[in-house]
Amino acid sequence: MFRKLIYSSLGGMLGLSVVAADLITTPAVANDGIKEIIERGVLRAGVRTTKKPFGYRDTSGNIVGIDPDLLQDMADRLGVKLEKVPVTGSNRMPFLQQGKIDVFSANMNDSLKRRKIVGALLPNSYAVGFNIMALKKDGFKTWEDLRGHTACTIQGSWYIKVLDQDYGIKAMTFKGGAEAFTAFEQGRCRARIGNDMEIWFRIQDNPERYKDYEMPLDSFGYSPYSVAVPLDQKDKALGRFVAGVLTEWHQTGRFLEQWKKWGFPPSPWLEEMHEKFKDPLAPAS
Amino acid sequence: MEAFWEWFRWLYDETGINFSVLYDPYNREKFAAAMFVTVQIAVYVLFITTLIGLFGVWMQRSRFRLLRWFIRGYIELFRNTPKLVQLYCLYFGVSAFLPRFDDGTGLMAPLIGAFTWVILAFALHYGAFTVEVFRSGIEAVPDTTIEAARALGMTKLQVYRLVVLPLAFRICLPALNNNYVFVVKGTSLAYAVGINEMLYAANQIYTLDANVPEMMTVLLICYVSLVSIFVAFMNKLERALKMPGYGT
Numbered sequence: 271m272f273r274k275l276i277y278s279s280l281g282g283m284l285g286l287s288v289v290a291a292d293l294i295t296t297p298a299v300a301n302d303g304i305k306e307i308i309e310r311g312v313l314r315a316g317v318r319t320t321k322k323p324f325g326y327r328d329t330s331g332n333i334v335g336i337d338p339d340l341l342q343d344m345a346d347r348l349g350v351k352l353e354k355v356p357v358t359g360s361n362r363m364p365f366l367q368q369g370k371i372d373v374f375s376a377n378m379n380d381s382l383k384r385r386k387i388v389g390a391l392l393p394n395s396y397a398v399g400f401n402i403m404a405l406k407k408d409g410f411k412t413w414e415d416l417r418g419h420t421a422c423t424i425q426g427s428w429y430i431k432v433l434d435q436d437y438g439i440k441a442m443t444f445k446g447g448a449e450a451f452t453a454f455e456q457g458r459c460r461a462r463i464g465n466d467m468e469i470w471f472r473i474q475d476n477p478e479r480y481k482d483y484e485m486p487l488d489s490f491g492y493s494p495y496s497v498a499v500p501l502d503q504k505d506k507a508l509g510r511f512v513a514g515v516l517t518e519w520h521q522t523g524r525f526l527e528q529w530k531k532w533g534f535p536p537s538p539w540l541e542e543m544h545e546k547f548k549d550p551l552a553p554a555s
Numbered sequence: 556m557e558a559f560w561e562w563f564r565w566l567y568d569e570t571g572i573n574f575s576v577l578y579d580p581y582n583r584e585k586f587a588a589a590m591f592v593t594v595q596i597a598v599y600v601l602f603i604t605t606l607i608g609l610f611g612v613w614m615q616r617s618r619f620r621l622l623r624w625f626i627r628g629y630i631e632l633f634r635n636t637p638k639l640v641q642l643y644c645l646y647f648g649v650s651a652f653l654p655r656f657d658d659g660t661g662l663m664a665p666l667i668g669a670f671t672w673v674i675l676a677f678a679l680h681y682g683a684f685t686v687e688v689f690r691s692g693i694e695a696v697p698d699t700t701i702e703a704a705r706a707l708g709m710t711k712l713q714v715y716r717l718v719v720l721p722l723a724f725r726i727c728l729p730a731l732n733n734n735y736v737f738v739v740k741g742t743s744l745a746y747a748v749g750i751n752e753m754l755y756a757a758n759q760i761y762t763l764d765a766n767v768p769e770m771m772t773v774l775l776i777c778y779v780s781l782v783s784i785f786v787a788f789m790n791k792l793e794r795a796l797k798m799p800g801y802g803t
Contacts, residue, residue: 419660449647
């Protein structure tokens with residue numbers, strides 16, 4: 271009887287200690303991030319609120335755009351609700367590090383430096399290139415047409431030297447985008463070089479003011495954007511799941527659809543990605 | 556010379572200290588051109604500022620109340636507002652109301668270019684200070700001296716030209732030098748409206764080559780040298796014009 275008691279308590283202690291050891295030494299299992307989301311029933315996702323059309327507030331205050339659509343798709347596939355957490359350019363990475371959000375698609379340029387801080391995933395989601403705003407009557411068709419002309423842009427843009435050396439385009443630079451646009455509209459330069467999305471929306475949003483202007487060239491110098499998860503989740507289930515959704519969006523052409531939906535000019539970068547991830551066995555359409 | 560430039564490439568390869576402005580011919584040419592523009596702006600502004608100062612002080616002492624009010628208003632306006640604001644006001648604001656013309660390539664360009672606006676804005680800004688500097692000099696000329704000159708039968712203009720101005724100029728020279736040094740240093744603000752001066756060129760270079768500390772060092776040395784040369788010249792002038800017995 272006594273012996274039995276000792277044995278059973280010993281066994282109990284042994285069992286407890288095994289559990290304790292298990293608690294201490296178990297590494298974060300490969301799917302802890304995704305498990306937490308599913309248990310919580312909510313995917314907390316960082317989005318921008320001022321970057322039309324990537325993430326912005328519509329007239330009734332809801333956050334909408336390409337990023338929310340993409341993240342909604344991820345939440346749907348996990349079978350959880352999507353919680354859109356507004357982030358800015360400066361707090362999106364700290365939010366991920368502090369565990370305030372599980373993922374963000376927040377208009378972030380991919381870079382090696384950032385990949386050391388957050389789990390920026392491949393494939394890149396979309397890319398923004400550079401283009402010009404010019405008067406329709408000037409009829410610029412290629413970058414070569416701008417040879418010898420002056421173009422307004424922002425101080426410190428990396429392409430200034432390239433454009434000077436390759437096309438002889440003289441840059442006139444200003445502190446901010448507003449000054450550069452003003453100088454251009456006042457006739458101080460032949461074109462305003464800038465981010466193609468920014469130029470496109472400027473023309474779309476002010477049709478009266480910019481009725482004589484166009485964005486006529488093929489964009490160049492695409493810088494890809496990244497969707498990111500916490501760094502330690504990058505190669506675990508959560509990271510692989512998000513990368514999978516991104517791949518599928520390229521493969522099925524959902525990014526291209528979004529571009530069309532927002533009325534953007536076709537993006538050679540997205541078309542190339544679509545081509546790259548195409549299903550080789552899909553019947554030709 | 557080539558070996559000298561190449562030494563800096565070696566320095567970069569060996570130590571990571573990147574004076575790309577010296578070994579990269581593209582950067583070197585851009586920066587040299589920018590240096591020339593800086594000097595150009597400084598010379599123009601110094602000249603026009605001095606003219607404004609002379610005319611201003613004459614108007615300030617005029618018998619006509621309207622002229623005196625005008626110059627008072629000018630000084631208050633340009634001395635009490637920041638230089639960058641004035642430059643932006645003229646370049647973006649006033650310029651929008653001026654007519655535009657075809658520049659020959661089909662571009663409807665503004666009547667006044669960025670370079671001219673910079674010269675105008677800086678000259679008007681520092682001109683306001685120069686008027687006051689000259690006034691301080693003129694007011695320091697003793698009334699007794701003027702009366703003595705008048706008693707010798709000189710006309711008012713002669714007194715002004717031969718007695719008051721030469722004396723006043725010598726008296727206000729140190730303050731004037733101060734003002735002129737500000738003019739030379741202040742040219743850096745032209746980068747705000749896309750003028751290719753030294754700070755602008757440096758900004759272009761350090762953006763691409765990520766060598767801000769090196770470029771800032773280069774800028775510092777360039778400005779110090781430029782101002783030193785100028786100050787040395789002005790000191791020489793000061794010594795040459797020294798009045799025996801004054802200020803001792």
